[in-house]
Amino acid sequence: MVSTKTNMKLLNILVIGTGIYVCGRGTDGYGTILPAIYEWARCGSLGDIYIVGAHIEGINTVKSKVAKLNKLFGFDIKPKYFPESDSYDPEAYEAAIRKIPRPACSIVVVPDNLHRKIAGDTVSNNIHTLVVKPLAPTVNEVVELIELQEVHVVYCAVEFHKRLDRSNLKLRDTVVSGRIGNPLYFVVEYSQRKSIPEKKFKSWIENTNIFQYLGIHYVDIIYFVTGAIPKRVMAVGQKNYLSSRGIDNYDSMQVVVEWEMPSGALFSSVFITNWIDPESSSAMSNQRIKVIGTKGRYEADQKKRGICVTSDKEGVEEPNPDFCSMYGFRNGDISFQGYGIDSITGFLNDVTMIENGQLKVEDLDCKRPTFKESIVPTVIIEAVNRSITEDGRWINTTFEEGRFSGYE
Ligand SMILES: NC(=O)c1ccc[n+]([C@@H]2O[C@H](COP(=O)([O-])OP(=O)(O)OC[C@H]3O[C@@H](n4cnc5c(N)ncnc54)[C@H](O)[C@@H]3O)[C@@H](O)[C@H]2O)c1
Structure with a gap:
């Protein structure tokens, strides 16, 4: 499908992780990833959103934050959630990958020791992938991820947001x-x-x-x-x-x-x-x-x-x-702004341009914090x-x- 707002193909987004950085779990705030997706939805060509955790408690936390953000932003996003049952399922992301239609990208926000396995699976399924820092704790894992990126020719970056401060x-x-x-x-x-x-x-x-x-x-x-x-x-x-x-x-x-x-x-x-x-x-x-x-x-x-x-x-x-703050305006609108937001929306913009033939994956080498960097x-x-x-x-x-x- 094509967005009537932008004339671009609709982009499906897979978010893996339901913690502090995704939604502000355990805080009064909303994290960074979710607010950035809302900001991007205002003018980007947003398709479906898939949010994956390992257990239902995490999913319930995201659901309650989404309900509040829907009110704050004044428009609704309606993610599909995995796991769908209340069992502990660290492989729920695999079911989500199978269901997500292309074009698609993923944002991997899980503990460091899981980055190699989970990002490796998204890349191997030809999904453009953004991983939170550090890409992985060992060089071998990073080399393996770079090799996968080269085989599948998808855009892969690390969310080093301080480069935009x-x-x-x-x-x-x-x-x-x-x-x-x-x-x-x-x-x-x-x-x-x-x-x-x-x-x-x-x-x-x-x-x-x-x-x-x-x-x-x-x-x-x-x-x-x-x-x-x-x-x-x-x-x-x-x-x-x-x-x-x-x-x-x-x-x-x-x-x-x-x-x-x-x-x-x-x-x-x-x-x-x-x-x-x-x-x-x-x-x-x-x-x-x-x-x-x-x-x-x-x-x-x-x-x-x-x-x-x-x-x-x-x-x-x-x-x-400057990082990720909510700002209110006199007319009642709100906006999340900062380099944390820009880092996520920048990735979504890059993927959109790649999917619409306006940019090649290799054009972003040396310009972004890619896996190689x-x-x-x-x-x-x-x-x-x-x-x-x-x-x-x-x-x-x-x-x-x-x-x-x-x-x-
Ligand atoms: N908190 C921050 O400000 C921040 C900023 C930038 C990067 N990061 C990075 O983000 C990553 C996660 O950090 P966090 O702060 O969100 O931690 P967190 O502990 O709050 O969240 C981790 C999440 O990963 C989920 N998870 C674990 N295994 C999973 C699996 N198999 N499938 C799906 N989900 C799974 C957990 O359920 C949890 O929701 C880390 O690599 C961290 O370095 C965090």
Whole structure:
């Protein structure tokens, strides 16, 4: 079918996952994926929406959020839900894939250790696929996913939304222009509240850590900004607060990466991460990046974006207006805006253009965070996960003609 709004083929969307990022499970909000689909539905050529979880509780949460969003937006979306019964079914997505008519795309939003299997199945069924970061925790898994993408020639990207944050775009322009000279070192600090490991990610905490979950965003940003490849990686961490609460995971991880620019120049980056910030912290994410170059520096406090709200009920809050926020208008309309929304709507626009013959999959190579661009972030994740269990040993990475060839 063709949309009367856009004259484009209607796009069917498969969302796999029913958690915080999809719908704001366990929060007062609506997550990012669902609001972005509503925003896209205003002018995109939306067909059917399929939403898949592993159990009925997750589906019920999404249903209640959809009911509220239908009211807020003033128009209805009517997803089809899987599993249809109240049994636990981690393979329900396979039934959904079989039912979904083409053209179709999928957004995979499940715990990291399931990305390879589930995204591999969507790609193998010729479905354009967006996977939340990180693409996978091991290089082998990323290589397998790239091979599948090449066989099936579908558009495959990783949802690295920080590439669309204007604060990071300005960072990239500053470095690329040469204004601050050759980078010597980057410093990244990134942390979140302790309820993330203690409550929100409790069911899959053993399959991630704070560097893999948060630090990886800025690994991708440094790669995006410099085009450099990692030469060696070391990591240490502390198990203190979380282990005292029965959670065997690091409170904080500190990582050093030495990189080589395409010019051959070397620089370092230091990542300092934790997820045991107090619940009373004024923002969900405490995040900043700076780079010192031979001719200057660029510093971005990405927590303090200039807004501070103080109230009897909530205390002091410093919200991020740029990621995924709901804005109200005088006529009663609402709109979700920010780089989180843009990242999803951008993927849906790209897929629509591909399906309507206006763009080829290969046109997006080097322009988007494709699966191929995820080799470097995952090389670093895997090296960090090795180094931290080997007492902070430096892990050397080797690249031959720009292609990763192994660790030493
Ligand atoms: N929370 C965020 O702000 C955020 C932002 C960007 C990326 N991510 C990434 O999104 C992914 C999920 O994070 P989340 O915050 O939504 O976690 P979450 O724990 O809230 O949700 C995970 C969801 O996956 C579902 N799931 C598990 N196995 C499944 C299966 N076999 N089939 C279908 N669904 C299944 C669970 O039911 C749950 O709804 C992670 O990779 C995370 O790094 C999260």
